[in-house]
Amino acid sequence: MIKFKNVWKIYKLDGEIEYQALKNINLEIKEKEFVSIIGPSGSGKSTLMHLIGLLDKPTKGEILIDGKNVAKFSDDELSTLRNEFVGFVFQQFNLIPKLTVLENILLPTIYARKKLTYDPRKKALDLIKKFGLSGKEYSYPNKISGGQQQRVAILRALIMEPKLILADEPTGNLDSKTGIEIMNLLKKLNEKEGITIVVVTHEADIAAYGKRIIKIKDGEIVRN
């Protein structure tokens, strides 16, 4: 589904000094996989995640999505892919504070360019019920707990029925019990719904949920 071929990401600091965030990365993520990317901070795992999530483009090398080179896509096409193909889950949840839970979940659908085969509002309400957030539909994010906020973020990622969910330190801002709940939820989505999951973390026990663990250090994959 996603293939990295000799991917480099190089930042120019102060115009002169080069910083190699990713060095010659080769990796493939197949459909319905559950992959953990683990590495200490500064290892380049966030950069890797941004590349997988189509938020960024590589300096060198190719990223192929279903065989198509990402570099050839326009900004609008990349936006469409992010909208339809990927669902993001962030460490700080990143819900929009002035939108209600329901509106936050619906947000990706207002940017949708394809005709949805379902009624988004009905689907959002179904998801809310299914994921134990009933009664919170019209609450604002600051009125619900961290675990609930992260569940809302996961529902926002699910609403467009993506093939891939990309979770960046999804448990980083949660207590361990809630963190386990969230990870089990992701695991269930992978097993029951067949959604590809990529989790980026620095914690080994979180990474352990993955069926495959990619270890990254100093911009290089040290174990796959």
Place this chain on the structure above:
Amino acid sequence: MNYFLFVVKAAIEDFRRNKTQTFLTSLGILIGVFAVVMLTALGLGLKQYINDQFAALGKNTIFLVPGKILSGGSFNATSALASIKFDNRDLLRLKRLKEIREISPIFSKQTTAKSEKKSEDTTIIFSSEAFFDINGFKIKKGRFFEKADIDKKAKVVVIGPKLAEKLFGSVEAALDSKVSANNINFIVIGITESKGGGGFGGPDYDNYMFSPYTTGFIFNTAKTYSRFAIKFDENYSIMDVKETIKKEFLKRYDEDSFSIIEPGDILSAVNSIFGILNMVLVAIASISLVVGGIGIMNIMFVTVSDKTKEIGVRRAIGARKKDILVQFIIESTILSILGGFLGLTLAYIGTLIVQKFFPAYIDVSSVVLALGVSSAIGIIFGVFPAKRAADLEPVEAIRYE
């Protein structure tokens, strides 16, 4: 859900949470719209008032004044000052013309009128009995002076209602009372109905006194007139009458020494003067709209930088550059329209208050203009901040803390 409604709802929720900031931001537009609408309302009221005043002049009236005051519908101030004065020879000349029915020779004097108790600065207009008819005066109490008063050089005055109240306490008390001006005693024989006016609205006739011109020669030994108001026979066209008078006066004066004016000429001249004045004022007031727009632009730049993370999140879940651009333009436009709407409301209240003292009207076009201009400002001044927001790199925006 409709994208537009979604964005508008989010923007309004945002503003609801930052009421003070929102209000202060739209204050510039508020003041600008208020000033523009208010000035336009006053300009319209003034125009209406002047037109009403001229409508009261009646038909078949023309004026003969010294100098070339009006040329091509605009006002020529210099030649109005340096000019001849009319005298009895001119009056006789006019009286001989068959086209003319009534002539009111006019001159005036600034003076201090004294009753037994009080004194007031005023203007006496010396004229004939035709003056009242030509100018559309109505009597409230007593009578106007007549031909007999003119022949007798009677020391009588008709006074305006405001002056009557100031000098005598009431209109009733004024009638048949004595009033003196420059140590000459006059009897008040009549009080006119109020004609409004004063300030910008023409002569303040309610505070004037009117007396026979023959009586006025006490103060005007040269027996000159500053103008003639003429009512002509309706069987003649205004063009013919003007031509006849012109021919007659050219025997004595050169062409630049006098003007024959129809009320329509004065009206269009006055309208053009006030039109220009009003345009200048509105243009000055419009500057505050621009300043208001810059205020909005400034706040929008702050908002964009405050919302960098949000922009990143929106981009991550599929928003295109265009979507972000539209979102911020809508936000600035709402801010601006909000200011415009509040300014309009304030101007409406202001107009209601002003109407108690002075005519003022808000017409549909100024409402449309105010809201149109404020939304245009929102869009124009919103574009730059919105462009900055849209051009943020998704990865930079999402990393932003």
